[in-house]
Amino acid sequence: MSKTLSSVSPRQVADDYVEALVALDPATGSNLGVAESHRRLPDPSPDGQQALADLALATLRRLDEAEARAGTGDGPERRCGRLLRERLTAQLAVHDAGEGLCAVSNLRSPVHTVRKAFTVMPTETEEDWAAVAERLDAVGGALEGYRAALALGLERSLHGGPRAVGALIGQLTAWAETAGGWFQDFAAAGPDRLRTGLDAAARRADDAVGALRDWLRDVYAPAVEDSPDTVGRDRYALWARQFNGADLDPDEAYAYGWSEYHRLLAEMRREAARVLPGAGPWEALAHLDEHGVHIEGVAEVRAWLQELTDETIIALDGTQFDLAERVKRVEVRIAPTGSAAAPYYTAPSEDFSRPGRTWLPTMGATRFPVYDLTAVWYHEGVPGHHLQLAQWRHVADRLSRYQATVGVVGADTEGWALYAERLMDELGFFTDAERRLGYLDGQMMRAVRVIIDIGMHLRLEIPAHSPFHPGERWTPALAQRFLAAHCGRPADFLESEMVRYLSVPAQAIGYKLGERAWLLGRERARAARGGSFDARAWHMAALSQGSLGLDDLVEELGRL
DSSP: OOSOGGGOOHHHHHHHHHHHHHHHOHHHHHHHTOGGGTTOOOOOSHHHHHHHHHHHHHHHHHHHHHHHHHOSOSHHHHHHHHHHHHHHHHHHHHHHTTGGGSOOOSSSSHHHHHHHHHHTSOOSSHHHHHHHHHHHHHHHHHHHHHHHHHHHHHHTTOOOOHHHHHHHHHHHHHHHTSTTOHHHHHHTTSOGGGHHHHHHHHHHHHHHHHHHHHHIIIIIHHHHTTSOSOOHHHHHHHHHHHHHSSOOOHHHHHHHHHHHHHHHHHHHHHHHHHHSTTOOHHHHHHHHHHHSOEEESHHHHHHHHHHHHHHHHHHHBTTTBOOOGGGGOEEEEEOOTTOOSSOEEEOOOTTSSSOEEEEEOOTTOOEEEHHHHHHHHHHHTTTTHHHHHHHHHHTTTTSOHHHHTTOOOHHHHHHHHHHHHHHHHHTTOOOSHHHHHHHHHHHHHHHHHHHHHHHHHHTOBOOTTOSSSTTOBOOHHHHHHHHHHTOOSOHHHHHHHHHHHHHSTTTTTHHHHHHHHHHHHHHHHHHHHGGGOOHHHHHHHHHTSOOOOHHHHHHHHHHO
């Protein structure tokens, strides 16, 4: 950060922040494709967390000074400065509340960050594998730092919920049982010349996983077994800001979730009758699980999803989007053992040497229903997460490095991906009743998420118009029963989802709330432009402005 204050713009402050963040957080560096990062891992200890907070504070001070001297600048500068300020302020609020000392989850925790760091680093050359070996040797220190943070949390009565703790213990056990250990299995693909060092480092990494698992089981779990799984209104507000980029009114959002529930239920009933006359939605979905179109085999489903992705790119490019060649490359992968149940996406490296990738957790299955996968791959890949996140990488020179990479608001990206599903429905891509009912089932799950995520964390009352336990107050047990009654997915998926909602509060509501913002922004832009509104031009402009919180998203989309 050597630039003189008089020359620094908000964009330069933001990009300096990314450079400093990569130095502190090598996992972020690997996500971006920074070669120097691949040999190290983040420090999730209390000291490591404080270093990140200190960086955020210093960056906010520099942003204050830059804006005092140069103003907020034009549209891109203004958006960049607002995003940086909002993101760092939200992160500091979470840090100051001690949330990093109780980060236990089946989806988002330092231990998941450690493993993911290996899945995004290159493994093509001997030099790549030498970096793998060095990073493997860092696993023990990273997991020890995580344990130190959790131990300090226990001292301060800040801890994860027992259900999330049990799920994480189960995941670590699955990692330990994968071909002798997940890290040993990963290292087995390395070159023979490095075999001895790789194997030894991988064994130490797997031993560290086992030691963390044992400590969680023997020390941490008994200490939190009588604790609530929910977080309450105040902690929920912190996380709502973190994941949504807005100070949400949870009661209004809860009411919106119910309105979407009733709208979707009516639509699902009509579609179910097309699948199986006389059947309700979930009876029809159960019928499809047995008698609908399926893909047999893990390799076969990966190939089918790749073909679906490639065909979608061809169909949309030049009609709804104008895609650069490097944005058109997406790889479908099978997720490693011990992942959460939901499919996910990883963005390309900054130079696109590592492409965007969609990941399918099989959960041991070998038979995959088409109705359940089509909309999900529109969401995770094209036109969903991949088009947005890869386009940010592609136009990084017009944004800032911060906007194109780490300055992400979850509700913006998840809202776009859910909007992408709806766009595919509007364009007629769900060509039969099976796939359209599957799409509506996914939409219903997102509406149910809003209801139960807010309802159980805030202990809200179930309204009188609900067909399910009207007048009672939400508990996790009621929430899981409600989810099971309105979701055509297997029990292990539902259990994984519930742990996710409990351990990552307010993340799951961003899908529906973000979709609402994207739809409203498009509506405003169309109203402003009238007959000259061009959906393809609007989509590309919207995908090229970087991330925004929901407080800013509708306004900015309406201007395009």
